[in-house]
Amino acid sequence: MKYPKGIKPRPKSSESPARGSRSFDGRIKYGQRGMTLEKDLDQTNQYYLESGRAVIHKKPTPVQIVNVDYPSRNKAKIDEAYFKVPSTSDYNGVYRGRYIDFEAKETRNDQRFPFINIHAHQVNHMKQCYEQGGMVFIIIRFSLYDESYLMPIEHFLPFWETFQDGGRKSIRYQDIKDSALLLKQGMNPRISYLDAVDEFYFENGE
Numbered sequence: 001m002k003y004p005k006g007i008k009p010r011p012k013s014s015e016s017p018a019r020g021s022r023s024f025d026g027r028i029k030y031g032q033r034g035m036t037l038e039k040d041l042d043q044t045n046q047y048y049l050e051s052g053r054a055v056i057h058k059k060p061t062p063v064q065i066v067n068v069d070y071p072s073r074n075k076a077k078i079d080e081a082y083f084k085v086p087s088t089s090d091y092n093g094v095y096r097g098r099y100i101d102f103e104a105k106e107t108r109n110d111q112r113f114p115f116i117n118i119h120a121h122q123v124n125h126m127k128q129c130y131e132q133g134g135m136v137f138i139i140i141r142f143s144l145y146d147e148s149y150l151m152p153i154e155h156f157l158p159f160w161e162t163f164q165d166g167g168r169k170s171i172r173y174q175d176i177k178d179s180a181l182l183l184k185q186g187m188n189p190r191i192s193y194l195d196a197v198d199e200f201y202f203e204n205g206e
Helices: 037-050 120-131 153-164 173-179 193-201
Strands: 055-058 063-072 075-083 091-095 098-107 112-114 135-142 147-152 170-172
Touching: 037 055, 037 091, 037 098, 037 135, 037 193, 098 112, 098 120, 112 173, 120 135, 120 153, 135 153, 135 193, 147 153, 147 173, 147 193, 153 170, 153 173, 170 173
Parallel strands: 098 135
Antiparallel strands: 055 091, 063 075, 091 098, 112 170, 135 147
């Protein structure tokens, strides 16, 4: 296919699209198809807020609006806008008297989590929060398996630092299983990630 001058074809993704989550015995599970990790976390955080368990929100992305078009008196359309600053992590808040900060990432790769999915400034931000005593982690979902894992930042950083030194460009699926906590999924909450926070950050979940 020919493209107009200056327009290049979008590169094909190395991750095949998910048409349904496969269990380890090869059967396809369609129950959660169409639900993204972000939507699941938004529903979960709303449940935690309404039940009084925690106050955790998705961080807004600061945007600077440059040009607005007014096609009619009661309508406005943003024609041009820019991100003011690089984003940090996705979510933050307070739980059990402690600051909580985490990033959420989803991959269709079934064998690894590529570091291309996360930016250095995000990792640096989370590292700084961790050094100040915050509870910091990454939630990684393998969409083909319909599995979500909570990986504490202190477990993630050694893999990241190896990558920064020219090593592996991803974390293997098995390494995530060994270094992270598998999250329970249900209706309310959709993803019980605070149970994993209790298990990792509070002795005996107390």
